[in-house]
Amino acid sequence: MKSFINVMRKASATILVMAAMLAPAAATAQGTTLSGTVTDETDEPIVGAIVSDKTSKYSAMTDIDGRYNIASVPAGTEIKVTYLGYKPETARWTGKGTLDFKLYPDAQMLEETVVIGYATVKKKDLTGAVGSVGSDRLDKQRSPNLTTALQGAIPGLDITRSGSMPGSSGTIKVRGVTTMGDNSPLILVDGTPVSDLDNVNPDDVESISVLKDAAAASIYGARAAAGVILVTTKGAKEGDLSITYNGEFSLMHASSYPDYVVDPIRHMQIINETRWNEAGNPAGGEYPTYSKEYIEQYMENHMYDPIEYPVYDWKSRLLRSTAPRTKHNVSLSYGNKQVKTRISASYEKTEALYKGSDHERIYVRPTTPSTSTNSGQPLSISPCAML
Secondary structure, eight states: OHHHHHHHHHHHHHHHHHHHHHSOOOOOSSOEEEEEEEEOTTSOBOTTOEEEETTSSSEEEOOTTSEEEEEEEOTTOEEEEEOTTBOOEEEEOOSSSOOOEEOOBOHHHHSOEEEOSSSEEEGGGOOSOEEEEEHHHHHHHOOSSHHHHTTTTSTTOEEEEOOSSTTOOEEEESSSOOOSSOOOOEEEETTEEESOGGGSOGGGEEEEEEEOSGGGHHHHGGGGTTOEEEEEEOOOOTTOEEEEEEEEEEEEOOSOOOOOOOOHHHHHHHHHHHHHHHTTOOTTOSOSSSOHHHHHTHHHHHHHOTTTSOOOOHHHHHBOSOEEEEEEEEEEEEEOSSBEEEEEEEEEEEOOSBTTOOEEEEEEEEEEEEEOTTTOOEEEEOOOEEO
């Protein structure tokens, strides 16, 4: 990790110093000059670290010696220092003396593993165009399907929604439209090809990696020409014995509805006005479709013959003001030295604002990777069913 950080420093030091000289710090408020140094855990100066307040009104970049200067900084301003690969540090400026910072490496960010085909590598050692997202990010999305949960989660992954009805999915493009033929990426779930990403329950996903460059074709062949999406599902660990339940309930509502004409009298008036305007507004032609007597007597006639003279609110009949969504997910995990089993079942029902378009879905997924006691070779069984 230190070698990785040192290479980054040497490669970017000249560019960052030039940028610092061309972009002086902002100084718009009354105060004193803030100065100091930024070093790493070995007291080596850090080049190109960003020193600023929360609003970035006062900011500067460290030079080749790790020094910085910011003019007119009011006393009491909270200063933050950030640098790629290091944990950010904050301190409050008292208005006197210098303000020095010592940064420590962010091991978690650099040691994060990414699935790339037949193996996993650490993010710090990754050279290809690969994007990844973990279950912690997907859990916050709370989307009804996995495709919509990935919208905006991975750079270079374009997802176009096909509609807003419950159960509707989207079109996935990894590198845009690259051919006149099929532009859909290859989707692998635990190494098994699937035709639709929405066949996977979002609650079962551990991580997703997207191979975006042409190097993926060397592993998966011509099917990877439009990119590869690798889905790794959750599994049990040795010593696990747990039952987990997750329930969700939410209400959806339209932000606004257009103004509908539900009054039959107003409807007939609009039709007459339209026909009269189309005819050039001739004198005496204000009632070309519905006569004046028919309109005036309509409500009275409705009382005696509601079939011939209906008054019906079709908007309330066809549309709901709110639509509930419920989801229940249960998982069972058990693991020992030979067998690690995880079984999950999920039921989801989403009602639509447009009556008659409700959506129900059931997921069932048992996962059992085991180790043979004779050969020691791993054996994985991971079927999935969706109703």
